[in-house]
Amino acid sequence: MNTGFTADTRIPLGTSGLGVAPLGWGMWRFAGAERAVARARVDAALEAGCTLFDTADIYGFGSESGFGGAEALLGEVLREDPSLRARMVIATKAGITPPVPYNSTTAYLVAACEASLRRLGIEQIDLFQIHRPDFLAHPGEVAAAFDRLRASGKIRAAGVSNYSATQIESLCAHLPFELATIQPEFSPLAIEPLTDGIFDVALRRGIAVLAWSPLGQGRLGDAAGASADGRARAIAVALDSIAARAGVDRPAVAYAWIMAHPTRAIPLIGSQNPARIRDSSRAYRVEMTREEWYQVLVASRGERMP
Ligand code: NAP
Secondary structure, X not given: OOOOOOOOOOEEOOOOOOEEOOOEEEOOOOOOOOHHHHHHHHHHHHHOOOOEEEOOOOOOOOOOOOOOHHHHHHHHHHHHOHHHHHHOEEEEEEOEOOOXXXXXXXXXXXXXXXXXXXXXXXXXXXXXXXOOOOOOOOHHHHHHHHHHHHHOOOEEEEEEEOOOHHHHXXXXXXXXXXXXXXXXXXXXXEOHHHOOOHHHHHHHHOOEEEEEOOOOOOOOOOOOOOOOOXXXXXHHHHHHHHHHHHOOOHHHHHHHHHHOOOOOOEEEEOOOOHHHHHHHHXXXXXXXXXXXXXXXXXXXXXXXXX
């Protein structure tokens, strides 16, 4: 089984007209760096062939840079070299509002998007996502925000993160255009989207999938697996046997395992280490058999397939 993907492959983000490379880069851990360090990371992601850059207004909250810190840092990098903008599909998220904790009312989302545009210093956000569902917001309110922002040109496409399959359907019933993306946690450690309806709704509607924490927040990245629990160690063993045969490291196999699903899920690389970011492109070299893919799943489940 080989995805056949290269860094030149473009995966459509729904019907938005946007297409991105099969590996994206995430900026959850980006805030607080010096501008030169930030630029080196962005360059490494571009060298790895990433075209989707995923951030959020909340990234930076709880650190010295504060709410908006990651967006503001990316904005600095873009202001220093505006030519970078044309090489990126910029995705951000809104809706987490500490300590409330969530707000997806129309007025809040419109204001949050405008604030993100100012921090990033760009004219349009390519992909604007709701970070987490707000149980107090009617899906019609979320749809109205997306519709208003798209009609005014402030966003190109809309997506959601951490929504259930039925929450996605409810939102889509109110939205006059199709969602471009959904963003669940998905990795060999987080396999729920395979069975909880998330991937089914993506396949039915043609919505692209962005997979957050592809290494389980680093638990699958640790070389020795020493910090991992028993389940993570079992998964690491299954990944390592493929890695040894393919001549790559474990993260490359974890990314390839994610990419092999028919949704063509896009791993959001979380590393902030330029060498590791560059190495992520080794995922394109990985071929695995159907049996090997299922062996990783069995290791994650802790029991055989029925
Ligand atoms: P991850 O890839 O699962 O974990 C990255 C972490 O693993 C980094 O701290 C990295 O450290 C560490 N790591 C250890 N060994 C590594 C190795 N060999 N190769 C690569 N990394 C290794 O991803 P994540 O940072 O948790 O999340 C990725 C992205 O998903 C985020 O940036 C964000 O865009 C998105 N996300 C979204 C949500 C949501 O609710 N929508 C939630 C979480 C994340 P170094 O930096 O030192 O390499």
